Amino acid sequence: MRTVLDVVGVCLAAAVLLIIFFAFRRRWLTKDGGTFDCSLQLAEKDHGRGWALGLARYIGDDLQWFRVFSLAWWPKLTVNRGQLQGVTTRRPMGNEPLVTYAGHVIVDAELRDRTVHFAMTEEALTGVLAWMESAPPNTQTYL
CATH class of the missing domain: 1.20.5 (Single alpha-helices involved in coiled-coils or other helix-helix interfaces)
Structure with missing residues (x-):
């Protein structure tokens, strides 16, 4: 016993x-601030599959994404502002509302080589769009 x-x-x-x-x-x-709750679809699967809860933060020209339940101190995904070609938004479909935070919209970020799917609040999306548009002069326009 x-x-x-x-x-x-x-x-x-x-x-x-x-x-x-x-x-x-x-x-x-x-x-250091600049963080927000953000889910990421790690695997291209049907709507509602392959999502992981996490948080994202801005570090200079990079948007870093971390899993919530991970032992790693480094980001799982880093997106440089220069990689972003544009974003589109949509409402969660299928099982997505069950596997993402409540009230989040799905953001499809077009990168140079692939598309990444995030789920975030509309307020966080406004911050991401402002971050994208605040690139230094003499760089390409992202939207």
Whole structure:
């Protein structure tokens, strides 16, 4: 019986440490501001499949995306402002409202070599569009 209690205690301690780690990691990622909740479709599948919850942040000319539940300190995806060709938006379809944050719109970002699908609030979309348009002079127009 004591062994079972020891195993349960170790599992509970590990779960608490993991929750503390995720909270600390999120705090560290958001310390400089410019972050927002943002889901990303990691795999091109049917609507509602392949989505991961995350958060995005602006770092200079880059938009970095991080998974919420990950042990990694580095971004899963980095999009440079120069790669963006344009964006289109749509409402979530199929199962997408179930696997993304509530009230988010789907943003299809056209990059030079592929399309990336984000889900974010309309306020965050306004920020992304402003970030895209705020490129330094003598660079291409993105929209």
